Amino acid sequence: GAVVSQHPSRVICKSGTSVKIECRSLDFQATTMFWYRQFPKQSLMLMATSNEGSKATYEQGVEKDKFLINHASLTLSTLTVTSAHPEDSSFYICSAEDRDRGADTQYFGPGTRLTVL
Amino acid sequence: GENVEQHPSTLSVQEGDSAVIKCTYSDSASNYFPWYKQELGKGPQLIIDIRSNVGEKKDQRIAVTLNKTAKHFSLHITETQPEDSAVYFCAASGNQFYFGTGTSLTVIP
Numbered sequence: 001g002a003v004v005s006q007h008p009s010r011v012i013c014k015s016g017t018s019v020k021i022e023c024r025s026l027d028f029q030a031t032t033m034f035w036y037r038q039f040p041k042q043s044l045m046l047m048a049t050s051n052e053g054s055k056a057t058y059e060q061g062v063e064k065d066k067f068l069i070n071h072a073s074l075t076l077s078t079l080t081v082t083s084a085h086p087e088d089s090s091f092y093i094c095s096a097e098d099r100d101r102g103a104d105t106q107y108f109g110p111g112t113r114l115t116v117l
Numbered sequence: 118g119e120n121v122e123q124h125p126s127t128l129s130v131q132e133g134d135s136a137v138i139k140c141t142y143s144d145s146a147s148n149y150f151p152w153y154k155q156e157l158g159k160g161p162q163l164i165i166d167i168r169s170n171v172g173e174k175k176d177q178r179i180a181v182t183l184n185k186t187a188k189h190f191s192l193h194i195t196e197t198q199p200e201d202s203a204v205y206f207c208a209a210s211g212n213q214f215y216f217g218t219g220t221s222l223t224v225i226p
Contacts, residue, residue, distance in 0.1 A: 004160075006160070034214070041219075042218075042219075043206060043216045043217065043218050043219050044161070044206070044216050046214065093160045093161070095160075095161075102149070102166075102168070103149065104149040104151075104210040104214065105149075105151070105163070105166065106151070106163070106214065107163060108153070108160040108161045108162065108163070109160050110159055110160045111158070111159060111160040113158070
């Protein structure tokens with residue numbers, strides 16, 4: 001299957017700092033990427049849809065000024081958690097849509113574990 | 118909006134037995150139904166998917182069936198192995214992508 005990478009895999013930061021998470025599609029181009037958040041033992045919660053060259057679409061209740069998304073190329077989307085607080089600690093997962101394999105086909109990255117102290 | 122229900126939430130089977138996980142959806146516009154396997158601390162991995170123009174799809178020990186009339190689809194794993202132990206998520210996609218609540222599968226050696 002298609003490969004999606006995420007970096008970093010784990011990050012620990014102090015409260016008030018910003019953290020950037022990268023999501024890359026390694027062997028395909030992705031005009032659309034998605035950012036999810038997952039709490040322990042729960043399903044994935046879609047945060048935003050990232051479209052290359054345009055502004056991200058945020059789900060209801062997700063603060064766009066806090067979770068900045070940039071999709072500058074067909075293989076890279078970034079999520080920046082600004083002024084992070086302990087309640088932002090979570091598992092963040094990105095996915096990329098590989099339309100060559102069919103509409104809506106999403107491949108997920110390995111996730112990033114964010115811990116805010 | 119779409120509502121995807123997944124059952125059971127936990128499932129334990131003996132190694133070699135079959136495991137079945139079922140999902141129902143509500144939006145008749147949904148036309149793509151993937152299944153993901155998520156191991157602890159990792160991202161979901163697409164294991165099989167089916168589109169609405171197909172009723173069944175099989176890939177080695179894994180099969181998915183779709184009943185569009187009843188709006189339900191199922192994942193079947195045969196000859197289960199301990200490495201099949203993980204959380205499995207179904208999803209339905211039409212206008213949007215919706216995940217089920219997950220099934221924690223444990224295969225007992």
